[in-house]
Amino acid sequence: xxxxxxxxxxxxxxxxxxxxxxxxxxxxxxxxxxxxxxxxxxxxxxxxxxxxxxxxxxxxxxxxxxxxxxxxxxxxxxxxxxxxxxxxxxxxxxxxxxxxxxxxxxxxxxxxxxxxxxxxxxxxxxxxxxxxxxxxxxxxxxxxxxxxxxxxxxxxxxxxxxxxxxxxxxxxxxxxxxxxxxxxxxxxxxxxxxxxxxxxxxxxxxxxxxxxxxxxxxxxxxxxxxxxxxxxxxxxxxxxxxxxxxxxxxxxx
Amino acid sequence: xxxxxxxxxxxxxxxxxxxxxxxxxxxxxxxxxxxxxxxxxxxxxxxxxxxxxxxxxxxxxxxxxxxxxxxxxxxxxxxxxxxxxxxxxxxxxxxxxxxxxxxxxxxxxxxxxxxxxxxxxxxxxxxxxxxxxxxxxxxxxxxxxxxxxxxxxxxxxxxxxxxxxxxxxxxxxxxxxxxxxxxxxxxxxxxxxxxxxxxxxxxxxxxxxxxxxxxxxxxxxxxxxxxxxxxxxxxx
Numbered sequence: 001x002x003x004x005x006x007x008x009x010x011x012x013x014x015x016x017x018x019x020x021x022x023x024x025x026x027x028x029x030x031x032x033x034x035x036x037x038x039x040x041x042x043x044x045x046x047x048x049x050x051x052x053x054x055x056x057x058x059x060x061x062x063x064x065x066x067x068x069x070x071x072x073x074x075x076x077x078x079x080x081x082x083x084x085x086x087x088x089x090x091x092x093x094x095x096x097x098x099x100x101x102x103x104x105x106x107x108x109x110x111x112x113x114x115x116x117x118x119x120x121x122x123x124x125x126x127x128x129x130x131x132x133x134x135x136x137x138x139x140x141x142x143x144x145x146x147x148x149x150x151x152x153x154x155x156x157x158x159x160x161x162x163x164x165x166x167x168x169x170x171x172x173x174x175x176x177x178x179x180x181x182x183x184x185x186x187x188x189x190x191x192x193x194x195x196x197x198x199x200x201x202x203x204x205x206x207x208x209x210x211x212x213x214x215x216x217x218x219x220x221x222x223x224x225x226x227x228x229x230x231x232x233x234x235x236x237x238x239x240x241x242x243x244x245x246x247x248x249x250x251x252x253x
Numbered sequence: 254x255x256x257x258x259x260x261x262x263x264x265x266x267x268x269x270x271x272x273x274x275x276x277x278x279x280x281x282x283x284x285x286x287x288x289x290x291x292x293x294x295x296x297x298x299x300x301x302x303x304x305x306x307x308x309x310x311x312x313x314x315x316x317x318x319x320x321x322x323x324x325x326x327x328x329x330x331x332x333x334x335x336x337x338x339x340x341x342x343x344x345x346x347x348x349x350x351x352x353x354x355x356x357x358x359x360x361x362x363x364x365x366x367x368x369x370x371x372x373x374x375x376x377x378x379x380x381x382x383x384x385x386x387x388x389x390x391x392x393x394x395x396x397x398x399x400x401x402x403x404x405x406x407x408x409x410x411x412x413x414x415x416x417x418x419x420x421x422x423x424x425x426x427x428x429x430x431x432x433x434x435x436x437x438x439x440x441x442x443x444x445x446x447x448x449x450x451x452x453x454x455x456x457x458x459x460x461x462x463x464x465x466x467x468x469x470x471x472x473x474x475x476x477x478x479x480x481x482x483x484x485x486x487x488x489x
Contacts (some may be wrong), residue, residue, distance in 0.1 A: 078367050084362055
């Protein structure tokens with residue numbers, strides 16, 4: 001279980017996190033939602049120790065990761081997988097080498113075993129045929145699927161997703177969110193998803209937390225969030241998709 | 254920047270040793286710079302001979318031309334010009350490549366996968382530059398001296414025997430060694446500056462462009478300043 005206690009972080013005068021408290025349950029999908037620029041990604045990067053907080057604690061199975069030494073942190077990170085917003089695939093390596101990367105770094109598997117594992121992971125995301133392609137030859141959705149395969153290569157317990165569906169077409173969004181749900185259930189993963197995609201959150205989340213002005217203002221099951229009285233949450237989940245709004249504005253003019 | 258240098262030096266001895274990455278960088282920094290360095294060395298040597306000849310002719314000292322060309326190249330122009338050319342070619346590429354990895358979160362991805370980015374990215378580049386810049390300097394020296402010989406002996410008809418004899422007489426082993434010490438330092442400078450600027454790049458494509466420009470300017474100036482300092486320390 002991951003527990004975040006009173007987390008503060010400021011970049012210069014800009015206070016991004018102002019006392020975040022949150023529990024992330026084991027073996028569940030937790031969505032952290034909020035408007036763009038409210039520190040969702042910053043929070044996620046704290047959980048994996050890429051950014052250290054000004055104040056507060058992050059407990060992973062009771063151990064405060066903000067106080068760990070570099071080697072201890074590296075050890076903890078092997079239990080994590082992370083899917084970056086744009087995939088962050090190494091563009092000098094092929095798709096197959098990207099997925100093999102964490103295996104080559106952290107296991108003593110033979111080349112044949114690595115190859116087999118890479119093939120399994122890639123076929124789970126439906127991209128086995130792209131194994132020898134370079135990341136620059138892939139579409140945005142394919143990159144994210146390869147990145148997911150790479151994030152899962154070491155069979156992590158906790159997987160972090162930074163806006164997994166942003167910038168994809170609706171069909172790809174659905175296929176990625178199904179892939180997250182299906183993978184989570186198959187491997188009993190703890191998933192933390194940063195997103196502002198309301199329908200997808202309601203479809204696959206076990207728990208949703210709302211970040212607003214540097215704090216968690218509402219958290220709970222999707223049912224609970226739907227009936228939240230908080231005006232920001234109300235507004236956020238009832239807002240129309242941008243494209244729809246623009247069309248309506250044009251009609252009114 | 255100094256901190257990055259020391260971190261990279263310390264991490265050098267921590268396994269795993271990334272021999273393949275080192276070889277790849279050595280190929281990039283070294284082998285692929287050969288043509289540039291050969292051309293630079295050749296024409297520097299040739300023009301030195303030409304200019305030197307006009308100067309020496311005024312007091313009949315043409316026979317000293319070989320020694321002058323060789324000393325200028327071995328002590329100064331070989332290491333400095335090689336350092337500058339490799340900065341332009343490889344230092345800039347290091348900044349651009351690492352900078353792009355930074356802004357596309359690939360460096361974060363390395364850290365998340367529990368791989369130290371300095372160990373993975375900086376150590377091989379640093380050592381590739383430290384090893385290859387001296388070798389390239391030797392190449393520039395040899396080609397430059399040959400170019401000087403060509404201009405002096407073949408084109409300007411200075412006696413070949415005297416040209417070589419004077420060169421042998423006046424060039425000492427320490428001239429060659431000191432030139433190579435400089436080259437080691439210049440290699441370290443261009444790699445550390447290039448990696449440092451790329452590593453701390455911010456703000457998309459524009460940030461990578463800025464990092465690359467700064468890397469080239471700062472490395473070049475640092476090389477020239479270091480050259481003065483080293484010259485005053487090494488040559489009495």
